[in-house]
Amino acid sequence: MATFLVSLLKDETSASLFTISIAILVSAGLYFLTYLRTPNSMPGPRGLPIVGYMPFLRPNHLHRQFTALAQAHGPIYKIQTPSKLLVVVSSPALAREVLRANESTFSVRPTSIAVKILGYGGMEVGTLPWGPDWAGLRKILVRDVLSNRALDTCRALRERAVAAGIREIRADSVGKPTRVFDAAFKLVVDSTLAMLWGGGGGADFAAEYREATSEFRELESEMLVLMGTPNVSDFIPALARFDLQGIEKKSKKLLDKFDEILSSVIEERLRAVEKRGGNGRKDFLQVLLDLNRNGGSDGESYVTTNQVKALLMDILVGGTDTTSTMLEWTMAQLVKHPDAMSKVYKELNEIVGQNDIVEESHLPNLTYLEAVIKETFRIHPALPLLVPRCPSRTCELGGYTIPKGTIVYLNAYALHTDPQLWEDPLEFKPDRFLSVEDDTKFDFQGNNFQFLPFGSGRRVCPGQPLAVNTLKYVLATLLHSFDWKLPAGTELELEDKFGIVIKKMNPLVLVPTPRLLNLELY
Numbered sequence: 001m002a003t004f005l006v007s008l009l010k011d012e013t014s015a016s017l018f019t020i021s022i023a024i025l026v027s028a029g030l031y032f033l034t035y036l037r038t039p040n041s042m043p044g045p046r047g048l049p050i051v052g053y054m055p056f057l058r059p060n061h062l063h064r065q066f067t068a069l070a071q072a073h074g075p076i077y078k079i080q081t082p083s084k085l086l087v088v089v090s091s092p093a094l095a096r097e098v099l100r101a102n103e104s105t106f107s108v109r110p111t112s113i114a115v116k117i118l119g120y121g122g123m124e125v126g127t128l129p130w131g132p133d134w135a136g137l138r139k140i141l142v143r144d145v146l147s148n149r150a151l152d153t154c155r156a157l158r159e160r161a162v163a164a165g166i167r168e169i170r171a172d173s174v175g176k177p178t179r180v181f182d183a184a185f186k187l188v189v190d191s192t193l194a195m196l197w198g199g200g201g202g203a204d205f206a207a208e209y210r211e212a213t214s215e216f217r218e219l220e221s222e223m224l225v226l227m228g229t230p231n232v233s234d235f236i237p238a239l240a241r242f243d244l245q246g247i248e249k250k251s252k253k254l255l256d257k258f259d260e261i262l263s264s265v266i267e268e269r270l271r272a273v274e275k276r277g278g279n280g281r282k283d284f285l286q287v288l289l290d291l292n293r294n295g296g297s298d299g300e301s302y303v304t305t306n307q308v309k310a311l312l313m314d315i316l317v318g319g320t321d322t323t324s325t326m327l328e329w330t331m332a333q334l335v336k337h338p339d340a341m342s343k344v345y346k347e348l349n350e351i352v353g354q355n356d357i358v359e360e361s362h363l364p365n366l367t368y369l370e371a372v373i374k375e376t377f378r379i380h381p382a383l384p385l386l387v388p389r390c391p392s393r394t395c396e397l398g399g400y401t402i403p404k405g406t407i408v409y410l411n412a413y414a415l416h417t418d419p420q421l422w423e424d425p426l427e428f429k430p431d432r433f434l435s436v437e438d439d440t441k442f443d444f445q446g447n448n449f450q451f452l453p454f455g456s457g458r459r460v461c462p463g464q465p466l467a468v469n470t471l472k473y474v475l476a477t478l479l480h481s482f483d484w485k486l487p488a489g490t491e492l493e494l495e496d497k498f499g500i501v502i503k504k505m506n507p508l509v510l511v512p513t514p515r516l517l518n519l520e521l522y
């Protein structure tokens, strides 16, 4: 820990030895405080005095390390760090206890300084603690913005954005090695922003929308880096006021830039509505501005302007990186398994046909593609440890006492690859999802505690229907429009890297060639 601090200080600031000594003393104090509260009988790996198990954690492979530790210590174990006690849970029965049976107790989210600042000071649904504020905003997100009806209203906006992205790939990337994540991220962000505020209508608005879109894409990449960087201020709160890595300062600056874009998009919309009397499609922004002005049909559900912005950030941050990452993994698995790729192409030829383009109405019939997506979520869940929870009070779990404030990780990766639960768990076999008679058995809603890519319970991912729809639509369109091959002389590996979202260690690079029979379809 001390070496880690020294290297940070060298790089980022000229803080003195005095600061380092304070850090060590504070760590020691925090360690002994948390040690005193540790449920001693709970198994767990042994650490060192003061720093606990921290130096042995492997940040790039945390999900695998936690899975290996479960094999040694069982389905519930503890990990001591200088300031926090971590508990890792890896069995369906314990997952049910945390996510359903005791969900109101385990419904606080630990958060980081960067996440809090960038979420409008902790105003977004993902970071709000369980309570009326969280419930009210979540209701708006689920009922008014992400409901099937609201998503249907924005279908044409998504289809237009994806078609434009496909035309760009056709113009710029055919025959060239192309980073699949970058292509996917552009399509997913453009499609998301089209739903958020692409329905204003009118030439002037379209120009404004395009400008905001490309700026947003760049800022979002910066934001993900900031949120994913381990921040010493989060681990040792007493050092937070020094902001040793400058993460707090950079996050505030970045939020200002986001805020400027969001404010100008909102002002532009209000002006356009006044001028044109509100014609144009009802995109998410308009739904939220109507709630901002008039409240909901329940006579309540007013949102403040900052809540409108926080909800827009929820959708962007929660949805775009995760969905694009899953798209890259699915393409990688398909290239690795040509038999599965042939089955996908056969299905696309039958359901869509090479004389036509994919429409969202085709998606319910692409059952093999859905099985491929589920199998990819099983082996590469974008959030393998879900989003951690803290108990709001000291409670019991699996026969152990869990002190209030403990960070509880639910290891979905361990559940998804447990040989007791899955046959050949590390093999890519999409057919396993086709042979299940009851197709609700492995749905995406977390009803089966063996398969939890979007979590479960009242804090289950509210964006799941949108995420699966976007993933299926963009993937089907990319595959139907192009053949994707590895560049000559390259090989595919599937190594992953743990982070906010688990990514391919090395980006997937493929060469697209057109596949549709009529080039005018692009």
Ligand code: HEM
Residues within 6 Å of the ligand: 099, 125, 126, 127, 138, 146, 314, 315, 316, 318, 319, 320, 322, 323, 326, 381, 382, 383, 386, 387, 453, 454, 455, 456, 457, 458, 459, 460, 461, 462, 463, 464, 466, 467
């Ligand atoms: C492949 C894409 C996605 C994956 C894998 C994913 C996964 C997850 C997971 C595992 C959780 C935690 C659930 C729990 O604690 O039980 C979560 C929460 C959340 N997700 Fe997603 N998500 C995705 C897409 C989206 C989209 C598209 C949105 C927004 C439109 C979104 C917004 C959120 C929000 C706001 C929360 C916090 C919910 C709460 O705390 O009440 N996510 N997501």
